[in-house]
Amino acid sequence: MSIKDIGEFGFIDRISRGCLIRPDSIVKAIGDDAAAFQTGADRLTLVTTDLLVERVHFLREATSGFNLGYKALAVNLSDIAAMGGIAREAFVSIAIPEECSLKYLDDLYNGMKRLAAEFDVNILGGDTTSSKTDLIINVAVTGTVKESEILLRSTAQVGDIIFSTGYLGDSRAGLHLILNNTPAESAALKELFNAHILPKPFLREGLFLAACRDVHAAIDVSDGLSSDLGHIAKESRVGARLDAHRIPVSPHLHTFCSRFGFDPVDFALAGGEDYTLLCTIGRDSADKVARTYLSKFNQSLYPIGEITDTGRIELVEDNDKVRVITPTGWNHFKDWNDEYRSL
Numbered sequence: 001m002s003i004k005d006i007g008e009f010g011f012i013d014r015i016s017r018g019c020l021i022r023p024d025s026i027v028k029a030i031g032d033d034a035a036a037f038q039t040g041a042d043r044l045t046l047v048t049t050d051l052l053v054e055r056v057h058f059l060r061e062a063t064s065g066f067n068l069g070y071k072a073l074a075v076n077l078s079d080i081a082a083m084g085g086i087a088r089e090a091f092v093s094i095a096i097p098e099e100c101s102l103k104y105l106d107d108l109y110n111g112m113k114r115l116a117a118e119f120d121v122n123i124l125g126g127d128t129t130s131s132k133t134d135l136i137i138n139v140a141v142t143g144t145v146k147e148s149e150i151l152l153r154s155t156a157q158v159g160d161i162i163f164s165t166g167y168l169g170d171s172r173a174g175l176h177l178i179l180n181n182t183p184a185e186s187a188a189l190k191e192l193f194n195a196h197i198l199p200k201p202f203l204r205e206g207l208f209l210a211a212c213r214d215v216h217a218a219i220d221v222s223d224g225l226s227s228d229l230g231h232i233a234k235e236s237r238v239g240a241r242l243d244a245h246r247i248p249v250s251p252h253l254h255t256f257c258s259r260f261g262f263d264p265v266d267f268a269l270a271g272g273e274d275y276t277l278l279c280t281i282g283r284d285s286a287d288k289v290a291r292t293y294l295s296k297f298n299q300s301l302y303p304i305g306e307i308t309d310t311g312r313i314e315l316v317e318d319n320d321k322v323r324v325i326t327p328t329g330w331n332h333f334k335d336w337n338d339e340y341r342s343l
């Protein structure tokens with residue numbers, strides 16, 4: 001048996017047994033967007049880390065140093081956002097192949113520093129080593145959150161309305177353009193390209209949602225709507241029903257799909273790397289939270305379905321047919337060799 005047989009999540013389940021030696025101050029161990037532990041009265045420290053490997057997560061020839069650095073930090077900030085936290089400190093470890101230019105590495109740090117400055121994050125340390133051929137970059141970020149406000153994957157309740165903080169599927173379309181060397185010659189294609197390359201961490205929005213008492217659960221969309229909603233369902237022991245026509249599809253993705261013959265809902269369900277937040281909100285407060293969100297951020301909080309007790313993820317299609325969907329988002333090793341993909 002190899003890792004390909006059990007996949008990324010089977011592997012994480014397998015190794016997570018026996019990891020927790022001192023459970024006393026741990027609020028969340030392996031199994032959420034970040035770990036959380038007590039470090040002060042009603043204050044938790046959050047820690048998350050993500051690894052980017054050349055040819056697995058990015059193609060160096062197709063990614064500028066700036067964009068790579070930005071994204072390496074952005075994906076970690078997104079995990080802190082999904083816990084409802086404030087990002088604080090970052091640590092950056094990097095394995096550098098000999099032929100990688102200093103200019104590329106300077107650009108990489110400039111990308112990280114730009115985003116770090118925007119979200120008030122210090123880069124406090126890391127590690128540097130050589131690599132035979134591939135550039136490898138690992139970023140770890142700490143954050144803080146009030147214990148009473150932390151957003152978990154495991155606390156969705158039956159009847160909750162499920163929301164996304166932004167469009168879904170754009171990033172996957174951007175990746176398609178990159179893999180096929182399609183020039184981003186129109187404004188629509190450029191938006192898709194940017195959604196993939198420069199994802200926005202929803203930190204301010206996550207903080208707001210965490211402070212709303214009836215926001216029950218959250219996750220960021222790194223693997224794809226079906227897969228990430230599947231994590232909420234599994235951890236909360238619930239099901240979910242999505243309305244296909246309510247899934248937020250950008251006008252750019254519509255343009256892309258009609259030009260290249262794809263279905264936008266497939267991109268939204270299985271795409272991944274959108275880094276929007278999915279959250280579930282108690283039915284009675286959902287409208288009010290969405291209205292306040294709109295007035296505060298001038299952006300919609302999109303309702304896309306509801307939490308059910310079926311244990312399944314279902315999609316109500318436009319003809320009112322209900323289809324059970326399996327998590328088809330990105331899962332390292334199971335999709336091994338299918339296609340290059342970024343994170």
Ligand code: ADP
Pocket residue numbers: 012015029030031032033034035050079222223
């Ligand atoms: P995300 O997509 O939000 O970054 P992941 O799916 O990568 O989350 O990770 C899910 C959980 O598994 C997290 O708690 C993460 O810290 C943990 N995890 C992932 N890989 C490992 C590993 N090799 N050893 C220990 N924990 C891991």
Ligand code: MG
Pocket residue numbers: 032033078079082219220221222
């Ligand atoms: Mg995450």
